[in-house]
Amino acid sequence: MKTKKLLSKIRAFFDSDLRDVQRQTDSLREVLDKLKKKETVLKSRLENEHDPKARKKLEKKISLVHSQRKKGLDLLKSLHLSDSPERE
Amino acid sequence: MLRKILLPTIFAILAYGFWLSPNFKEIAAGVAIFLFGMLSLEEGFKVFTGGVLEKLLKRSTDRLWKSLSFGVVTTTLMQSSTLVSVLTISFLSAGILGLSEGIGIIFGANLGTTTGAWLVAGFGLKVNISAYAMPMLVFGIILVFQKQEHLKGVGYVLTGLGFLFLGIHHMKEGFEAFRDNFDLAAYAVSGYAGLLLYAVIGVAATVVMQSSHATLVLIITALSANHITYENALALAIGANIGTTVTALVSALGADISGKRLAGAHLIFNGVTGLIAIVLISELIWAVDVISLSLGIDDLDFTLKLAVFHTLFNLMGILVMLPFIQPMVKFLSVVLKEKPGRVIGPLYIYSATIEFPDAALEAVRKETLHIFDHAQEIIIAGLGMSADQVFSEKPLKKQLQNQNFITRVDIEDLYNRKVKRIFSAVIAFISAADFSWKEKHPSEFHWLREANRNIVDAVKGTKHLQKNMLRYLVSDNHHISVEYNRLRISIAELLFQLHQIRNGNDPDLGILSLDELKLDLKEFDIQQSRRLYQLIHENRITPEMGSSLMNDSAYVASIRGCLISMASTLFVTASHELSSAERQIALDDSEIEDVLEKDS
Incomplete structure (x- = not known):
């Protein structure tokens, strides 16, 4: 695993396009992490909420964050495909 | 109207001079090559200003001593106070920098620019620098043709240095050959009349060349070939210092109010410093002799003594003006007020940014x-x-x-x-x-x-x-x-x-x-x-x-x-x-x- 990581770092050093892709991947991961945390917090707030109006609002927020996460994960997958060594 | 006449007149005088004397042609070519070198150097440093210099500027200007040091160090490294001034005006207009910090940088840049005289007097005249210029130009030009921006930047810096060296070499050669045919020193004027006359010539030369650095190199090379007397060279250096503010004033015309205030501060600083230097010239000459003696500089090495003088009077200017920075900020804010118009205009952008x-x-x-x-x-x-x-x-x-x-x-x-x-x-x-x-x-x-x-x-x-x-x-x-x-x-x-x-x-x-x-x-x-x-x-x-x-x-x-x-x-x-x-x-x-x- 370590060798693989080292190799990808070396490849990135010589390939500026690849470096850009890796930078994008890292940023996307960071944003996705934040979104995941946000979703967890919102879900736990929903569990403790009894007011129907507030619950509805929270549910809406959760489904929004969920859609954002899904979009982000799809983007990450497509970046991984373009990052693979088989690319032309 | 004046502008229309000025350029053809300068061209005519230069052409007549070239026809009259091949040595004058060599000196003028030296100045032109030197100025081109400075342009190339600025171009090179601009590549790096997008990152390092600007980050440094943001971080290192929260205290007065820091902005002063920033001015000294960057001007020493880049050998261009103009680039530092323009950068400062840009940051000032963008609201990243305050006026007092900006003034600190300008003060520092004035001191930093004196290192140029040391380099030329101590190194440029004693070593055959044209030998260094050639490889610098070759490597520099190869790098200029590279695609990567930072390599291109290094290329411009190298080419710039190469041209600076080549320019100094030609000025030196020209003055040395000139000495055999013509004695400029015969036109030396002594006393306060000479001091004022040569200070005015220094101002004019700097305004024409748009660079106090180039004027100073010209003074040093002329002095080394004994074409001008030591006293007159000192007066020329004072004039060059004042003349450089004209360049700043011209560039501030297009700037916003903060840029104009900074140019005002620059003018006050250089004007007051020049005035003090003229009034205290004999004391300064004595101090230069004492300092030169303690530094082991030969009593007849007038070029290095000129460098000592240049540094000393700029340092003196800083020491005198430093306590007046805040009053100066207040004064400039009162004198140069923002015009309260019915139509509101931009606050932060102007072309130099x-x-x-x-x-x-x-x-x-x-x-x-x-x-x-x-x-x-x-x-x-x-x-x-x-x-x-x-x-x-x-x-x-x-x-x-x-x-x-x-x-x-x-x-x-x-x-x-x-x-x-x-x-x-x-x-x-x-x-x-x-x-x-x-x-x-x-x-x-x-x-x-x-x-x-x-x-x-x-x-x-x-x-x-x-x-x-x-x-x-x-x-x-x-x-x-x-x-x-x-x-x-x-x-x-x-x-x-x-x-x-x-x-x-x-x-x-x-x-x-x-x-x-x-x-x-x-x-x-x-x-x-x-x-x-x-x-x-x-x-x-x-x-x-x-x-x-x-x-x-x-x-x-x-x-x-x-x-x-x-x-x-x-x-x-x-x-x-x-x-x-x-x-x-x-x-x-x-x-x-x-x-x-x-x-x-």
């Missing part, structure tokens, strides 16, 4: 915020509210309950006076910046341009909304009045939420959190059209009212959409990489609709 990508970006961002502040004021007034009402924690609906009348404001006039000029300047600036350097920050400029457009669209939307809103808010028909009140409150509430985001009062809000506002907007839209059809269906409002409400709802949706888009650029504090990742993840209209459908 284009040279430095980071400063330019920051200037455009601040200018866009400036536009937004005025636009927000217009929108709030157009909605018949006050800023206090909109940004209060109390529910807006309650606050507006007792509003009996609404004053109509002329949005078109307010837009022309408060937004239009700044907006036009920003768009012109971004277009010029686009051509200056396409590679750095292109996406940021694109988004800022969009943000500007969105702000203006929001103001125009408010103008369209205002007509019917004023009519129907006071209508006898309660239903239409409620709907229009709802519309204006929806805009005001959005402004409140954006205000919270801008001030960082909402911890987890970034570009993605603006999606929540988009979701609210979509939901509001859907509910609004449902209510509208119901009202028409139940004959509670006339069809005419219905069509107005339908059109105006579209305006409100557009205003809110514009404001949200603008906020995603303007109120984002995340790094470039993170914000572009967030932008990619942010949901578009159809994805927001999907979320709403799933939820209902």
Whole structure:
């Protein structure tokens, strides 16, 4: 695993396009992490909420964050495909 | 008229001089090569100013001693006080730097520029520097043709140094050959008359060459060939110091008020320093002798003694002027006042900032915020509210309950006076910046341009909304009045939420959190059209009212959409990489609709 990581770092050093892709991947991961945390917090707030109006609002927020996460994960997958060594 | 005559006259004098003396031709060519070297050096350093220098400037100017040191170090390294001055003016105009810090940098740059005299007197004249120039030029030019920006930058720096050395070599050769045929020293003037005369010549030479550095090198090479006396060389150096402020004054003509104030400070500093040097010339000459003796400089090595003098009188100037920085800031702020005009113009951008990508970006961002502040004021007034009402924690609906009348404001006039000029300047600036350097920050400029457009669209939307809103808010028909009140409150509430985001009062809000506002907007839209059809269906409002409400709802949706888009650029504090990742993840209209459908 370590060798693989080292190799990808070396490849990135010589390939500026690849470096850009890796930078994008890292940023996307960071944003996705934040979104995941946000979703967890919102879900736990929903569990403790009894007011129907507030619950509805929270549910809406959760489904929004969920859609954002899904979009982000799809983007990450497509970046991984373009990052693979088989690319032309 | 004068300009039209000046250039041909200079050309004629030079051509006559070239015809008269091949040595004069060599000296003039040396100066030209030297100046070209300085241009190339500046070009090279500009490549690096996008990052290191600007970051350093942001960090190292919070204390006076730090800004002074920054001025000394950067001018020493780059051998160009002009580049440091222009950079300082750009940062000052962008609001990143205060006037007193800017003055500190300029003081430091004055001292830093004296290292040039040391380099030429101590190294340039004693070593055959043309031998270094040739390889520098060859390596430099190869690097200039490289694609990577930083290699290109190194290439320009090397080429610049090569040309500087070559220029000095030609000036030296020219003066040495000149000595055999012609004795300029015969024109030496002694006493205070000579001092003043040569100081004026120094000013004139620097104004013509636009570089005190080039004048100083010319003085040193002439002095080394005994073409001018030591005393006259000192006077020329004083004149060169004063002459350099003319270059700064000319470049400040196009600058904003802070740039003009900085140029004023530069003029005061160099003028006062020059005056003190002229008055205390004999004391300074004595001090130079003492210092030279202690440094082991030969009593007859006048070129190095000139370097000592140059450093000493600039240092003396700093020591004398340092306690007066704050009074100087106050004085300049009083003398050079911002003109309070009816039409409001840009505060942060002006053409010199284009040279430095980071400063330019920051200037455009601040200018866009400036536009937004005025636009927000217009929108709030157009909605018949006050800023206090909109940004209060109390529910807006309650606050507006007792509003009996609404004053109509002329949005078109307010837009022309408060937004239009700044907006036009920003768009012109971004277009010029686009051509200056396409590679750095292109996406940021694109988004800022969009943000500007969105702000203006929001103001125009408010103008369209205002007509019917004023009519129907006071209508006898309660239903239409409620709907229009709802519309204006929806805009005001959005402004409140954006205000919270801008001030960082909402911890987890970034570009993605603006999606929540988009979701609210979509939901509001859907509910609004449902209510509208119901009202028409139940004959509670006339069809005419219905069509107005339908059109105006579209305006409100557009205003809110514009404001949200603008906020995603303007109120984002995340790094470039993170914000572009967030932008990619942010949901578009159809994805927001999907979320709403799933939820209902």
